Amino acid sequence: MVDAHRTFVIIGGGLAGAKAAETLRAEGFTGRVILIGDERDHPYERPPLSKGYLTGADERDSVFVHEPAWYAGADIELHLGQPAVQLDRANKSVRLGDGTRIHYDTLLLATGAEPRRLDIPGTGLAGVHHLRRLAHADRLRGVLSALGQENGHLVVAGAGWIGLEVAAAARSYGAEVTVVEPEPTPLHTVVGPELGALFADLHREHGVRFHFGARLTSIEGEGGMVRAVHTDDGDEHPAHDVLAAIGAKPRTALAEAADLTLAEGPGGGIAVDASLRTSDPDIFAAGDVAAVQHPLLGQRLRVEHWANALNSGPAAAKAMLGKEVSYDRVPYFFSDQYDVGLEYSGYAPPGSYDQVVCRGDVSKREFIAFWLRDNHVLAGLNVNVWDVTGPIQELIRTGATVDPHSLADPGVPLESLGTA
The missing domain is CATH 3.30.390.30 (FAD/NAD-linked reductase, C-terminal dimerisation domain)
Incomplete structure (x- = not known):
């Protein structure tokens, strides 16, 4: 039986938020648990969006964290398709886009990250894509299939994990692929030049073309559709579609407007201590948006990978319940390419x-x-x-x-x- 005298609110309908809600119930919390997500889909995992689901190997339903019926069975109140637009710390309430106000006793911010946008002419053309949400993957699956059937060209801006995984998926459909990357090798800031060349060779063996040391400067269109891209070294590449895979930035607007402390430096994020508590003792943060003072690494770190969402959501839930938490997981991620x-x-x-x-x-x-x-x-x-x-x-x-x-x-x- 739900005890309405205590209300825990989770803003963010991704893996971190869903696992936090699950953990609250598993740990015996009997108060209200309210999960707010700005997407209409139930909480899902993001790795399949650039891996199995994108390639067609996995069904759409396989991406969801829980069956839809699980939430009602666990007494989790869902507000899907409703963005949280204001956080009122003084009155401990959250206002949704439709004007609804929800009171909280303890709050978890699991708002995630969003794709960085290309700031160049032509990004408004049909055929310019990002990959972060399930709706993006739904669309991109059809695009890659059509490109493969029509011998079409995909240009990928960025040779990071998402860019390379989408390049591999596109080649599996038979699409032509060119990757434009300002660094001298793929994954340069992650695996360094020592191993970056290995990934370049892997993709070249599967027909991917690379253009290193360059950035996109414009996307040229014809009839509202992508026709080509131009780079800052004067080159032009044919393109029917473009994927912007130049990284992600934490979704901190809600926290910033509420005057929560943000992390300094290029990674940004909401600053939290080892227990995932923010500068407000009744507000916690987890997943991609949280910049944790990491006990093991001795520095503040924001991690944008599946394992962090999987583990930090439950850790934050336990801390919300007053349990002793020191989030010191070794950062981990995985990738599949060919x-x-x-x-x-x-x-x-x-x-x-x-x-x-x-x-x-x-x-x-x-x-x-x-x-x-x-x-x-x-x-x-x-x-x-x-x-x-x-x-x-x-x-x-x-x-x-x-x-x-x-x-x-x-x-x-x-x-x-x-x-x-």
């Missing part, structure tokens, strides 16, 4: 490491790469090598000193490496 599957654990931005060590056969794309600083593992990437995430994350978590030669030797078990 016949290559990979998992990345840790955090090793450019300039943070002094060497990269590989074990296994890089030429066959069956290996593990480690980013080290002073013989401490900062991050690990396993490519077509499985069941190693646990020991990789343990090396990162313990801060163990490792011998690079042993680390590179597949005959030495990962579990045996490292001294405290």
